[in-house]
Each structure stands twice: as structure tokens, then as C-alpha cells.
Amino acid sequence: MTAKKKERTISIEDIEYVLEIATVVVLASENNGILTNYFYSGVGERLDCIFNLCLGYSTHLQKKEHKVSLQRFMDDIKIVEEMGLLEKIVG
Known part of the structure; x- marks a missing residue:
């Protein structure tokens, strides 16, 4: 409603943040409080x-046949690092 009243232009960054919002988040643990799902x-x-990144990866991803999955995990690390959150999560 406020956006309509003020007649302001919505930037590309505003749209990106709206698209990144998750409306419902459910975290599950099957292992003593450690995030499993x-x-x-x-x-x-x-x-x-x-x-x-919080879930981590298992060592079986290091096998050659799981190269794509490991690459996705590495890409996730880069994105989290670009967000400035890597040290807070891993550190």
C-alpha cells in the first residue's frame, strides 16, 4: 500500500530481494539438534x-561420479561468501 501512495520506482535490487524471500521455513533435526533437513x-x-552449507557434504561427494554435486556445493560456498556470511556460519 505504501508503495502505491508514494509512487516510487522499484529498483532491480528491490525485486531481487522480494524474489529471495521465503515465506515458510521448516528446519528439521534427526541428529541431536544438528540440521539434517x-x-x-x-x-x-x-x-x-x-x-x-549448514548441512555440509559427505565424503562420498568427493568421488568422481558425484563431481557435479560437489561443484554445486562449492558454488554455494562462493555465494554465501559473496553475501558476507561465510565467516559467521563456518567460523
């Missing part, structure tokens, strides 16, 4: 990268 509704690529 998650679900969210909406589009949230950045949120997905953060959760994937």
Missing part, C-alpha cells in the same frame, strides 16, 4: 545456499 516455500536461492 529443511524446507521452505517460495524462491530462495540465497537461502538454499546457506542451508546447503
